[in-house]
Amino acid sequence: MGRAPRNSQGGYVYHAIGRGLKPKPMFRSEEDYQDFEAVLCEMVERFEPRILSYCVLPKHWHLILVPRKDGDLSKLMAWLTITHSARWHAKPRRSGTGGLYERRFKAFPVQDDLSLLELIRFVESHPKRTGSIDSVVETWRWSSGFMRGNGSGQSKVPISSSPIALPTDWLAQINQAQPEEILLRIENAIARSCPYGDPLWVAKTAKRLGLESTVRPRGRPKKA
Numbered sequence: 515m516g517r518a519p520r521n522s523q524g525g526y527v528y529h530a531i532g533r534g535l536k537p538k539p540m541f542r543s544e545e546d547y548q549d550f551e552a553v554l555c556e557m558v559e560r561f562e563p564r565i566l567s568y569c570v571l572p573k574h575w576h577l578i579l580v581p582r583k584d585g586d587l588s589k590l591m592a593w594l595t596i597t598h599s600a601r602w603h604a605k606p607r608r609s610g611t612g613g614l615y616e617r618r619f620k621a622f623p624v625q626d627d628l629s630l631l632e633l634i635r636f637v638e639s640h641p642k643r644t645g646s647i648d649s650v651v652e653t654w655r656w657s658s659g660f661m662r663g664n665g666s667g668q669s670k671v672p673i674s675s676s677p678i679a680l681p682t683d684w685l686a687q688i689n690q691a692q693p694e695e696i697l698l699r700i701e702n703a704i705a706r707s708c709p710y711g712d713p714l715w716v717a718k719t720a721k722r723l724g725l726e727s728t729v730r731p732r733g734r735p736k737k738a
């Protein structure tokens with residue numbers, strides 16, 4: 515039995531994550547990163563989402579985006595992963611090597627206030643936090659953080675303005691460690707695909723989008 519499509523709405527901000535299936539990285543060369551960015555650009559042309567932030571790492575990628583229409587999130591993510599996988603396998607010596615992606619993409623809605631700034635900072639600081647680089651974040655070429663540090667002309671991926679303006683010291687912020695309590699909240703949202711924002715917004719959004727199960731406490735309810 516097929517999985518039901520996610521109930522996504524246009525105009526909401528979403529954080530989407532795609533992870534590779536294989537022990538070896540999905541992105542093994544500069545050409546691999548360039549190919550993915552090319553597919554990402556085609557996705558923007560085809561479905562017209564607004565991309566607010568992104569980061570591509572050896573084994574996974576992050577996107578913060580705003581789908582244009584209701585139901586677009588599943589469509590554009592399916593197109594992105596299927597197209598990327600097909601082109602990845604079309605490279606020499608990769609044909610017949612099995613699936614590329616670990617599972618269906620993860621995604622959750624994000625409140626477009628300070629919570630969104632926390633998510634963008636999480637995404638753009640990821641290369642340093644995961645050890646992909648040991649210098650400043652804006653040296654990681656495959657990220658919107660690189661564009662912010664080196665000029666918009668340095669990225670082929672079109673980045674839209676955030677609904678909430680980035681602070682003037684943004685580069686300094688993404689090069690500093692985020693507070694542990696914020697990282698834990700973000701990691702919980704990723705693990706459970708639950709809305710990310712203040713408690714009242716999370717409760718309303720979960721109800722509106724049919725995501726109540728993602729915010730309920732885990733385990734069986736305690737007996738009276």
